[in-house]
Amino acid sequence: MNLRKRLVVTFITLLSLPIMFLLSSLTLVFVIRDPLLSRHFVIQSIWIMTAIMILFVLIVTTWVNRGVFKHIRELNEAMDHIAKGNFDYSLDENRVDGEFRALFKAYEDMRLKLKESTEERVRDEAQNRELISNITHDLKTPITSIKGYAEGIIDGVADTDEKKERYIRTIYDKTKELDRLLNELTFYSSIDNNKIPYNFKKLDVVDFFNDCVDEVGMDLENRNIYLSYENLLDRGTLIIADPVQLRKVINNIIGNSIKYMDKEKKAVSIRLLDAVDSVRVEIEDNGKGIASKDLANIFERFYRTDASRNSSQGGSGIGLSIVKKIIEDHGGYIWATSKEGEGTCMHFVIRKYFETKKADEESV
Numbered sequence: 001m002n003l004r005k006r007l008v009v010t011f012i013t014l015l016s017l018p019i020m021f022l023l024s025s026l027t028l029v030f031v032i033r034d035p036l037l038s039r040h041f042v043i044q045s046i047w048i049m050t051a052i053m054i055l056f057v058l059i060v061t062t063w064v065n066r067g068v069f070k071h072i073r074e075l076n077e078a079m080d081h082i083a084k085g086n087f088d089y090s091l092d093e094n095r096v097d098g099e100f101r102a103l104f105k106a107y108e109d110m111r112l113k114l115k116e117s118t119e120e121r122v123r124d125e126a127q128n129r130e131l132i133s134n135i136t137h138d139l140k141t142p143i144t145s146i147k148g149y150a151e152g153i154i155d156g157v158a159d160t161d162e163k164k165e166r167y168i169r170t171i172y173d174k175t176k177e178l179d180r181l182l183n184e185l186t187f188y189s190s191i192d193n194n195k196i197p198y199n200f201k202k203l204d205v206v207d208f209f210n211d212c213v214d215e216v217g218m219d220l221e222n223r224n225i226y227l228s229y230e231n232l233l234d235r236g237t238l239i240i241a242d243p244v245q246l247r248k249v250i251n252n253i254i255g256n257s258i259k260y261m262d263k264e265k266k267a268v269s270i271r272l273l274d275a276v277d278s279v280r281v282e283i284e285d286n287g288k289g290i291a292s293k294d295l296a297n298i299f300e301r302f303y304r305t306d307a308s309r310n311s312s313q314g315g316s317g318i319g320l321s322i323v324k325k326i327i328e329d330h331g332g333y334i335w336a337t338s339k340e341g342e343g344t345c346m347h348f349v350i351r352k353y354f355e356t357k358k359a360d361e362e363s364v
């Protein structure tokens, strides 16, 4: 029964009781004419009526208490839990009806929303802490090297021209690494604000990848990683893409292949495949691989597998989230396949651009 009905019934009951009492007393006085008997009768009936009234009032009070005040107390207690930051205290709306059902439901909605946003905040804070500790680690490693090699030159440890040159080159490489890290961070903040500076243009896929492979090939060769490159695309295949951002994708994926490599005979292969109206790129390594439980999460920002989190290698866990964002902004999609201990393959697909089709469309 809803609150209004309950109050109306209570009000009518309480009002009708004294009226009934008065009416029945008067009736008795009139019906029984004998003054002695009537007095005795009236007194007795007053007692009986009073007892009935008290009983009625008790029943009605319990009824109102059960239907109203009990729920108000429950709500009060629930609010206390919320105020103390305990968002696990739930109220079952199916137990009650009327206005209280709506109130309990509103409480539950509020509780779940608060719980969700609190959990999100805690997660964000943990991620930020981890990000800061990873960045610190990432920045510290090259800085320590730069400092060490610079000291080597100052202290005269690099005593030959050849050694000096090697030291300076290492310092230069480490500075480049720092630059790359800082760029990744700047880029990351632009991702968060949805402000990636895209410059889309028609791109010849084969030409683009030939250049890319030339560039990463040298780096991989210096690291003793064997690179194989296979191109099954027709010459002149076009896509609409931003070459700078697409290069970022390749560098990030290959950067991971280098970073998570654990084999003696290291190998990376790049394949360009024709998928009818799309171009499919596969970049495979024979590194330590990713456990199947982690595979679906590696594209989430800040996600790092336990194995890489526990390793001495730094990392922010944002590389692949940037990669995914760029590929999706190109209208494509990306996924990974991997076998733990054997290696990982990143696949991405971008739609081809057909110039003739466009010309046909224009002529229609």
Ligand SMILES: Nc1ncnc2c1ncn2[C@@H]1O[C@H](COP(=O)(O)OP(=O)(O)O)[C@@H](O)[C@H]1O
Pocket (backbone or CB within 6 Å): 256, 257, 259, 260, 285, 287, 288, 289, 290, 298, 303, 304, 305, 306, 307, 308, 309, 314, 315, 316, 317, 318, 319, 320, 321, 344
């Ligand atoms: N080629 C790979 N081999 C093994 N693990 C990988 C590879 N690429 C990515 N991962 C896993 O995916 C996680 C997320 O990658 P990424 O977003 O680039 O972050 P980061 O490299 O900074 O840790 C890595 O921490 C690593 O655990």
Ligand SMILES: [Mg+2]
Pocket (backbone or CB within 6 Å): 252, 255, 256, 315, 317, 319, 320
């Ligand atoms: Mg990475």
